[in-house]
Amino acid sequence: MKINIAQLRQAIGASQSFSFHTPVEDLAGETGELWLKGRIEVTGEAVNTGRLLAISGVIKGVAGQTCHRCLADFTSEAVITFSENFREEGSAATDPDALVYHGDEIDLAEIVREALIVAEPLKALCGEDCRGLCPTCGVNRNETPCTCVTTSIDPRLAALEKLLPKK
Ligand SMILES: [Zn+2]
Ligand SMILES: [Zn+2]
Structure with missing residues (x-):
């Protein structure tokens, strides 16, 4: 899930869109399972804001969950947004939360994985009216x-x- 930012780095104000389709297992890595199933779609945009590259996007997939009220397994559409700022390695840290990139590539796998983990619903309900x-x-x-x-x-x-x- 790598984006090449060679062009983007050259022009302040420039933006570049990205789109990936990947099996969610490829993201889960050694940490085990993520709560989405099958393939996920990740789309978004990287913007060169001058000092930083601002990356924002949307993860879409199908969630496989267990209702905490009736214990039934069910699936639902999941839409999760994320945004991160990146600064080039060695540049001034104007944003203390900015992640660091080196070279002409940014790998989105880790920030997408983090976004998924943070967004996992703790108390899933199969429906608002679950009895x-x-x-x-x-x-x-x-x-x-x-x-x-x-x-x-x-x-x-x-x-x-x-x-x-x-x-
Ligand atoms: Zn239920
Ligand atoms: Zn009864």
């Missing part, structure tokens, strides 16, 4: 409606409920 597992009988209530009474009534209201006329 989860029944705490009483354990069925997945998205698939099987059960008749367990799981609504807990506030004890103060329960006292009132006794006063209501029985149907």
Whole structure:
């Protein structure tokens, strides 16, 4: 996932777009699995701002996740943005967070990998309206409606409920 910046370095204000398609396994490396599956698409732009090269882009892929409410596996579209500034090795560090490049190439693999790790959702939900597992009988209530009474009534209201006329 390398971009050649030989031209870009020459002209302040110039920009250069990039686009990669790669299997996500190629990014995971020795650290194991990433939460996206299959191939990912990385597109973006590098801009020469004078002292720095500003690189920003979008990672698109398919996430393979487990719903924390119903424990079902599901996939969803993932779109993650990233941006980093780079300065040439040996140049003045005007931006303390800027990464360093040397020569005419910048390898995006590491910043894309970092962006993916940071963006991993901790509590994935298969849907906003996921009904989860029944705490009483354990069925997945998205698939099987059960008749367990799981609504807990506030004890103060329960006292009132006794006063209501029985149907
Ligand atoms: Zn769910
Ligand atoms: Zn149940």
